[in-house]
Amino acid sequence: MxxxxxxxxxxxxxxxxxxxxxxxxxxxxxxxxxxxxxxxxxxxxxxxxxxxxxxxxxxxxxxxxxxxxxxxxxxxxxxxxxxxxxxxxxxxxxxxxxxxxxxxxxxxxxxxxxLASVTTEAGKGGHLLSGDAALVGDGDQLRIDRQAPIVTGGGHAEGFLVTMRESPDADDHRVTLCYAERDQLTLETTGEWDPLGMRGTASAGMRLRGAVPPHQVVGEPGGFRAVAVESMIPAGHLGWSAVWLGAARRVLSDVLGMVRARGAEKVSDLTADRLARARIDVELVASYLASVRDEVLAHRRAGTSLAGMPTQIHLNNLKVAASELTFRAVDGLMQVAGLAKGYLRDSPIPVERVFRDLRSAALNYGNDRLTTMTGALALLDRDVTFAPAGLL
Ligand SMILES: Cc1cc2nc3c(=O)[nH]c(=O)nc-3n(C[C@H](O)[C@H](O)[C@H](O)COP(=O)(O)OP(=O)(O)OC[C@H]3O[C@@H](n4cnc5c(N)ncnc54)[C@H](O)[C@@H]3O)c2cc1C
Missing domain, CATH: 1.10.540.10 (Acyl-CoA dehydrogenase/oxidase, N-terminal domain)
Structure with a gap:
């Protein structure tokens, strides 16, 4: 190293x-x-x-x-x-x-x-590859006026990557990604942040207005799709899944410690079954995460695109599976930990906090959007290519 x-x-x-x-x-x-x-x-x-x-x-x-x-x-x-x-x-x-x-x-x-991220937009919702608010050319500057309903850490970021429609007369799928410095923008907070979980992300809504020079466009004008497919989606799905897995693994480890401390002879078959199921869920996410990570790294090393259908399916499946299985594992572990150690906020084990945090995972880029897309892609991959691609 x-x-x-x-x-x-x-x-x-x-x-x-x-x-x-x-x-x-x-x-x-x-x-x-x-x-x-x-x-x-x-x-x-x-x-x-x-x-x-x-x-x-x-x-x-x-x-x-x-x-x-x-x-x-x-x-x-x-x-x-x-x-x-x-x-x-x-x-x-x-x-x-x-x-x-x-x-x-x-x-x-x-x-x-x-760097904060501005992709979600009032009107189009979470849909990543479309844009409503348009960049407006103004001399040698590109003007931005963007509603952003949810911006993680927006109040503390020094820079923003913002998706915008390429120009006022461009199709809504011609999306441009721009970098904007905080001092190039006038920022207005447009909503409260008082959610169930992920509370520390301070992801309140904002309106961003300002102008940036053209060299702050990231990728080709109107060509955000390539940035999303080669970088934003793979880095996002791998990174988020790793975060959720780390959280679920920690809760499993803490609950195992708690059960052991009660005395191994007191572990009922039902508790053993619940521990096993949580372990299966985190193991499945860990293995699939490693597999998709290796697939992405292999493409990057070879200089080949991640746009191939099996890779797209694997990246979507990783996000959906990690969000659902880590949450399910922690939900089951709350039952094992019980009211005092699992459900109460002041428990020494953070089961309740992680449970609330992980409930957001299926919404943090909506799983419904991914499964509807994956279902359509799956119809085109009749060979059912596993990750890593080429595995029998
Ligand atoms: C903790 C956290 C941090 C976030 N940080 C940011 C950030 O920094 N920047 C940012 O831009 N965004 C951020 N987001 C937003 C996130 O990425 C999603 O875009 C947003 O949560 C989606 O919100 P939504 O479910 O209301 O919208 P949508 O995805 O628009 O969905 C609205 C509804 O329509 C349904 N739906 C939509 N499409 C389909 C479809 N194809 N098939 C079936 N049903 C469909 C959904 O199920 C849902 O019920 C964050 C979200 C979370 C939870």
Whole structure:
């Protein structure tokens, strides 16, 4: 392992107590975990995916998966904030122009820029590959006026990756991804954030207005689909799944410790069955995550596209399966832990908090949107190609 990456793993392990210490407070207050994110900034972890020549750790999506899982085991909100930031960074690394990369990536690596994501839009909802609000050319600037119903960490981000319709007369599928600096925008908070779980993500709605120069377009104008398919979707589905898996694994581990402490002779067949089912669910997610991660890494190493149908199906299936199975595992573990240790907010084991957090997983890009798409794609893959592609 390269020196930069080895120190990123050391740094990730070192910040775990900070994430753990503030997890309950950030959940209670529904406020952004400033202390934890500051620790990630100071440790250089915001630059995990930034290439070494731009001052980062030069990590790949396998490193994102490994570290997101560690963070997910301590604070699901902080872990998702970080994983989503890395997802945005991957888009800039792979699709930003030279000028944008040279100016922005060293600042990300130095912990100066946390990147928020603006894809959801009032009207079109979660649909990723369409846009309503359009970029408007104004001299040498592109004007943005964008309603964003849910922006994780929007109040604390120094930069935003925003999807916009290419121009006022463009079709709604001609979407352009733009980078906007906080001081290029006028930001207005448009809603409260008081959700069931993922409370620390502070994902309130915003209106963003401002202008950016054309070199801040990421990918081709109107060509966001390629950025989404090659970068935003794979980095997102791998990173989020790792966060959810880390959280469920932690709860399983804590509940196992609790059951053992009660005395092995007191473990009923019913409890054993419930533990087994939770273990099966997390094992399935872990194996499939590793498999899809390897498929994506193999494509990236070979320089081949992720747009192939089996890979698209696997990435969608990973997100759906991870969101459903990790939640199911924690739901079952709450029954094992019982009222005092499982259901109460002040339990020493964070079952209740993780249960609420993981309930969002199926909504964080709606599973219904993915399964309807996957069903249509599956009809075109009659060979039923497994991940990794080529496995018999
Ligand atoms: C913790 C968290 C953080 C988030 N952070 C961000 C962020 O930083 N930036 C951002 O842009 N977004 C963010 N999101 C939004 C997220 O990615 C989704 O876009 C959003 O949650 C979808 O909301 P929705 O379910 O209301 O909308 P939609 O996906 O639009 O769905 C609305 C309804 O229509 C149904 N539906 C839609 N399409 C279909 C279909 N094809 N088939 C069947 N039914 C369908 C759905 O089931 C649902 O009932 C975040 C979400 C969460 C939970």
């Amino acid at each position: 390269e020196e930069e990456l080895a120190s990123a793993y050391d740094a990730a392990r070192a910040v775990l107590p900070v994430l753990e210490d503030q997890a309950a407070d950030t959940d209670r207050s529904a406020e952004f975990p400033v202390k934890a994110v500051d620790a990630l900034r100071a440790a250089g972890l915001m630059g995990l995916l930034v290439p070494v020549e731009h001052g980062g750790s030069g990590g790949d999506l396998g490193d994102l998966v490994a570290i997101a899982g560690l963070f997910g085991s301590r604070c699901v909100s902080t872990a998702l904030i970080w994983a989503m930031h890395c997802q945005q960074v991957d888009c800039v690394v792979r699709f930003g122009g030279e000028r944008l990369r040279a100016g922005l990536l060293p600042r990300i690596a130095a912990g100066e820029v946390y």
